[in-house]
Amino acid sequence: MELLTLLLPILDSTVRSATPLLLACLAGLYSERAGIFDIGLEGKMLASAFMSAAIAYTTGNVWVGLLAGIGASLALSAVHGLASITYRGNQLISGVAINFFAAGMAVVAAQSWFGQGGQTPRLTDESRFSPITLPFAETLQDTPIIGPIYYELISGHTLLVYVAMLAVPLTWFVLYRTRFGLRLRAVGENPSAVDTAGVSVIGLRFAAVAICGVLCGIAGAQLATAEPAAGFVKDMTAGRGFIALAALIFAKWRPWYALFACLLFGFLQAIALRPDQIELVLGFKVQLQLLDALPYILTVVILAGFVGKAIPPRAGGEPYVKER
Amino acid sequence: MKKLATSIALALSLASTTAFAEPAVLYDLGGKFDKSFNESAYNGAKRWADETGEKFAEVEIQSDAQREQAIRRFAEAGKNPIVMAGFSWATPLGEVAKDYPDTKFSIIDMVVDAPNIKSTVFAAEQGSYLVGMLAALASKNGAVGFIGGMDIPLIRTFACGYAQGAKDAKEGMKVVSNMTGTTPSAWNDPVKGSELTLAQISQDVDVVFAAAGATGVGVLQTAADKDILSIGVDANQNYLHPGKVLTSMLKRVDNAVYNSFKAGVDLETGFNQMDLSNEGVGYALDEHNEALITDEMKAAVEAAKAKIIAGDIKVHNYSSDESCPSYEF
Numbered sequence: 007m008e009l010l011t012l013l014l015p016i017l018d019s020t021v022r023s024a025t026p027l028l029l030a031c032l033a034g035l036y037s038e039r040a041g042i043f044d045i046g047l048e049g050k051m052l053a054s055a056f057m058s059a060a061i062a063y064t065t066g067n068v069w070v071g072l073l074a075g076i077g078a079s080l081a082l083s084a085v086h087g088l089a090s091i092t093y094r095g096n097q098l099i100s101g102v103a104i105n106f107f108a109a110g111m112a113v114v115a116a117q118s119w120f121g122q123g124g125q126t127p128r129l130t131d132e133s134r135f136s137p138i139t140l141p142f143a144e145t146l147q148d149t150p151i152i153g154p155i156y157y158e159l160i161s162g163h164t165l166l167v168y169v170a171m172l173a174v175p176l177t178w179f180v181l182y183r184t185r186f187g188l189r190l191r192a193v194g195e196n197p198s199a200v201d202t203a204g205v206s207v208i209g210l211r212f213a214a215v216a217i218c219g220v221l222c223g224i225a226g227a228q229l230a231t232a233e234p235a236a237g238f239v240k241d242m243t244a245g246r247g248f249i250a251l252a253a254l255i256f257a258k259w260r261p262w263y264a265l266f267a268c269l270l271f272g273f274l275q276a277i278a279l280r281p282d283q284i285e286l287v288l289g290f291k292v293q294l295q296l297l298d299a300l301p302y303i304l305t306v307v308i309l310a311g312f313v314g315k316a317i318p319p320r321a322g323g324e325p326y327v328k329e330r
Numbered sequence: 331m332k333k334l335a336t337s338i339a340l341a342l343s344l345a346s347t348t349a350f351a352e353p354a355v356l357y358d359l360g361g362k363f364d365k366s367f368n369e370s371a372y373n374g375a376k377r378w379a380d381e382t383g384e385k386f387a388e389v390e391i392q393s394d395a396q397r398e399q400a401i402r403r404f405a406e407a408g409k410n411p412i413v414m415a416g417f418s419w420a421t422p423l424g425e426v427a428k429d430y431p432d433t434k435f436s437i438i439d440m441v442v443d444a445p446n447i448k449s450t451v452f453a454a455e456q457g458s459y460l461v462g463m464l465a466a467l468a469s470k471n472g473a474v475g476f477i478g479g480m481d482i483p484l485i486r487t488f489a490c491g492y493a494q495g496a497k498d499a500k501e502g503m504k505v506v507s508n509m510t511g512t513t514p515s516a517w518n519d520p521v522k523g524s525e526l527t528l529a530q531i532s533q534d535v536d537v538v539f540a541a542a543g544a545t546g547v548g549v550l551q552t553a554a555d556k557d558i559l560s561i562g563v564d565a566n567q568n569y570l571h572p573g574k575v576l577t578s579m580l581k582r583v584d585n586a587v588y589n590s591f592k593a594g595v596d597l598e599t600g601f602n603q604m605d606l607s608n609e610g611v612g613y614a615l616d617e618h619n620e621a622l623i624t625d626e627m628k629a630a631v632e633a634a635k636a637k638i639i640a641g642d643i644k645v646h647n648y649s650s651d652e653s654c655p656s657y658e659f
Contacts (some may be wrong), residue, residue, distance in 0.1 A: 010384045092387060110392075113361075123368075123369070124363075124546070125547070128547075229521055234521075234551065235520065235524060237551075242521040244521070275522075279525055279526050281508070294512075295512055
């Protein structure tokens with residue numbers, strides 16, 4: 007019981023920290039599975055965080071804000087698609103450009119719009135996502151073990167957290183059980199085969215990039231408009247887009263693995279928040295810097311092939327050129 | 331051609347020395363309206379401008395790489411004095427200042443030793459001590475929290491003074507301290523600020539002090555959401571969540587900027603400490619938090635303030651020896 011009261015807030019925080027990572031990671035998964043590398047996840051999240059907070063504030067409606075955030079992210083996705091699919095540009099450079107563009111534009115726009123130094127005004131409770139109490143959570147609360155777990159851990163998150171969790175089985179289903187998914191995976195492995203079969207490579211890749219935009223949009227909205235957050239602050243993604251990319255490699259480009267990778271990275275972040283409690287349990291002081299670096303270290307270990315092998319989609323990063 | 335260029339340059343330099351020298355202020359990363367440190371600097375400059383009707387130049391930098399360039403550009407343009415807010419300006423200022431011996435510089439939060447530089451530092455530990463006392467007196471659970479931005483000695487000075495004040499006010503007070511990170515992004519991560527606050531609440535903390543730039547926005551927000559008290563920093567942040575912010579630890583950056591601007595080209599250079607005795611630091615009391623601060627609390631803090639000024643209470647300064655007797659980092 008003692009352990010449970012210690013563990014539950016940590017796991018609770020794990021779920022919250024993992025949500026934006028998971029959404030961004032799945033976003034990257036769609037895009038990269040279709041052969042389009044996307045290091046612009048960070049920028050898209052940031053653009054969405056800004057737009058969702060700004061619009062939620064001005065309209066007072068968080069749903070309109072969410073749509074606006076997704077819209078902003080989709081617009082950047084379109085730019086990425088245009089540059090790397092239509093004009094066959096370098097996908098990495100386009101991604102970097104998007105990151106810089108979003109970081110700068112969000113602040114400039116926020117400053118000229120609200121004049122609060124690149125922040126949006128604080129969102130009130132009506133204009134942000136509030137935690138949802140699942141049915142029976144209150145009544146079951148006193149049941150030993152299951153009660154607190156259900157009440158604290160599973161219930162009481164914002165809607166976007168549940169959306170992120172549901173996106174995992176959905177992604178698995180779409181990728182592995184539908185025709186669209188098969189084609190999408192094929193286009194990342196061997197686009198000419200897909201083309202030979204008479205399916206549009208360009209169309210599929212744009213669809214993948216668009217899905218990526220929508221998911222990044224939700225991730226950004228989660229950062230800025232879902233409680234405990236209440237507004238946009240410049241650079242607030244703070245590298246989460248890059249951790250999501252690391253998680254994607256760690257997960258070997260698979261949806262269920264992505265869930266576990268993001269939960270693991272979220273868990274590392276959650277315990278890094280509580281050095282005192284960790285010290286009590288373990289009996290020695292854990293270096294916070296080590297915990298912060300661990301996601302990247304783990305990714306490098308995976309990439310180096312020590313634990314299994316991470317093989318990226320074969321046609322990833324290469325623009326498709328029809329043979330003449 | 332070369333002669334022409336020299337004469338133009340000469341004419342320009344003559345013009346710049348004879349004309350009225352416009353003062354300039356350079357803000358640190360985090361931006362002019364961070365509701366905290368930089369905004370306080372801006373308020374001081376603005377107060378001077380409103381009073382005198384003069385104009386001042388200002389710049390918000392976007393990255394560390396722009397620091398030297400920004401100072402140089404203002405010095406070249408004949409701005410005088412040039413005030414910069416933030417310890418990170420120290421290194422570039424040390425480089426630039428010797429190239430412009432006739433320009434007066436003023437740096438806040440750091441000491442740079444040069445004949446044309448005024449260095450203003452705040453006794454942050456004294457102000458933190460007072461808000462630490464208030465936190466301990468307001469806490470019902472016997473635990474108070476501190477959330478810092480980037481883990482640097484300056485922020486540890488805040489944490490150390492705060493811990494000492496809390497423990498002096500109430501025997502056996504539990505102090506929980508967290509730093510947001512070790513990179514500059516730690517100043518701009520309200521999401522992590524919120525998570526840290528929740529983590530501290532799960533450790534019984536019911537008053538939390540945020541010295542974390544824009545990350546503090548998340549701390550104050552979550553504290554208000556979860557119905558615990560928070561303490562703002564640098565500028566008066568009581569108004570952000572009226573009735574939920576216990577007080578703000580004030581660093582009168584505005585006074586430092588104002589004084590430098592007012593002195594103008596006659597700015598007195600050298601070392602300048604702003605502490606409790608000259609109202610350089612303090613705690614905020616206004617209509618938003620008067621219901622939270624009882625008369626007993628106020629009396630206790632005022633008594634401690636008098637003792638610190640008189641030297642009867644020694645508040646430990648972490649920066650002086652990189653150690654803290656009240657809290658183990």
